[in-house]
Amino acid sequence: MNPLSIFFVLEQLSYNCHSRTGALRSAPQDDFYKRVLSAAKYLRKDLKKAEAIEQGLNIYQKRELSIHSIMDHLVQMDMVSIIHKQILLLPKGYEYLQNIYTDNYSAAYQAFRKEVLELLKQRNETEFTEDMISRLFFRKHSLDDISKIYFDKSNDAIAEFHSYIIKSMGKQIEDDSFVFHFCPQIFLPDEYIDENITLEVAGLDVSNNIIVGRPYPNKRYAVAGTKFNNTAIFSGYYPVITRKDKFPQAKKITMHWNVGNVLKVIHSITVKFNFDRGNFFSTDQSLSRGNSLKYLKLITTFEDDGYFEENRNFKRRQIGNEIYIEEDVTLTSFSMHLHNFHYSHSQFKKFKEQKIKI
Numbered sequence: 001m002n003p004l005s006i007f008f009v010l011e012q013l014s015y016n017c018h019s020r021t022g023a024l025r026s027a028p029q030d031d032f033y034k035r036v037l038s039a040a041k042y043l044r045k046d047l048k049k050a051e052a053i054e055q056g057l058n059i060y061q062k063r064e065l066s067i068h069s070i071m072d073h074l075v076q077m078d079m080v081s082i083i084h085k086q087i088l089l090l091p092k093g094y095e096y097l098q099n100i101y102t103d104n105y106s107a108a109y110q111a112f113r114k115e116v117l118e119l120l121k122q123r124n125e126t127e128f129t130e131d132m133i134s135r136l137f138f139r140k141h142s143l144d145d146i147s148k149i150y151f152d153k154s155n156d157a158i159a160e161f162h163s164y165i166i167k168s169m170g171k172q173i174e175d176d177s178f179v180f181h182f183c184p185q186i187f188l189p190d191e192y193i194d195e196n197i198t199l200e201v202a203g204l205d206v207s208n209n210i211i212v213g214r215p216y217p218n219k220r221y222a223v224a225g226t227k228f229n230n231t232a233i234f235s236g237y238y239p240v241i242t243r244k245d246k247f248p249q250a251k252k253i254t255m256h257w258n259v260g261n262v263l264k265v266i267h268s269i270t271v272k273f274n275f276d277r278g279n280f281f282s283t284d285q286s287l288s289r290g291n292s293l294k295y296l297k298l299i300t301t302f303e304d305d306g307y308f309e310e311n312r313n314f315k316r317r318q319i320g321n322e323i324y325i326e327e328d329v330t331l332t333s334f335s336m337h338l339h340n341f342h343y344s345h346s347q348f349k350k351f352k353e354q355k356i357k358i
Contacts, residue, residue, distance in 0.1 A: 004056025026086035101134035112137045126277045126334045132290035159337040181282040183236025184224040186300040195260030197222040203253040206237040267300045267325040278335035286340040
């Protein structure tokens with residue numbers, strides 16, 4: 001079997017099985033097969049048959065080198081597992097890729113890695129994941145390339161949007177300020193999707209006019225916000241903006257959600273703040289590129305599906321029509337422009353289209 005075909009499939013699986021924090025997760029088997037076949041077809045469209053075979057791209061549904069035969073081989077080699085139609089990249093498969101990416105952890109790779117980490121430190125940027133650094137080395141990216149791709153200020157729409165909301169709320173960010181972004185969100189089971197949702201918050205000084213809306217295409221998400229300039233903005237709040245020496249070490253926050261007249265959800269969170277790179281903390285700790293931070297979305301949920309439980313440890317109990325949730329969490333600072341929070345947000349899209357003016 002062509003080693004390049006094995007590498008191609010494993011790399012595609014790595015893209016699908018790695019979160020931005022580098023944590024491994026499973027990929028749906030059928031969807032993954034479609035992605036591999038589509039990617040191979042796209043890459044060989046301008047190649048002659050011999051060239052496609054030489055590059056390991058002759059991967060098809062059934063004929064010649066089938067995706068099924070490659071996956072069977074990878075399972076036999078203990079590089080992947082397939083359980084209940086979910087595919088997981090195993091440590092042996094990950095190490096196979098890393099050996100190729102890093103030229104078997106060569107001296108050149110080690111020097112490149114050291115330079116990248118130093119660049120990130122100088123830029124006060126959250127570190128990349130190890131597999132991200134190794135892929136940059138494999139694809140021969142220079143430090144200048146990395147700076148243009150990841151640190152170009154023209155890509156700061158997210159930071160500009162946050163700054164716009166903060167200024168609209170009558171607040172100001174100084175050069176030495178740290179910011180706590182608090183965004184209450186609740187994910188509703190299907191049976192409650194049409195209920196009116198209201199919220200009260202204790203433990204933080206947020207808006208006097210809390211409103212709750214549905215800014216995402218998935219209307220099971222309800223997000224808190226406020227209204228100013230006759231515009232409702234469902235982006236949460238910025239209750240703490242101050243210097244590091246005045247920033248709290250921890251905060252106890254309680255959200256009282258009312259789900260129509262049928263249910264009350266009381267969600268208490270004790271938040272500790274860990275100062276690292278950047279000046280931004282968020283209850284939606286999700287970054288737009290590979291990074292070393294724990295992925296955290298402090299969304300209130302009362303379903304036992306595990307979807308929002310990654311890196312969280314909470315207790316949940318129900319008494320009558322009241323649900324009580326308690327959890328402790330540590331948030332780590334990062335650069336505001338790395339925040340992944342708003343990309344599917346309807347108001348961020350309008351902002352990018354300049355329908356909302358700064």
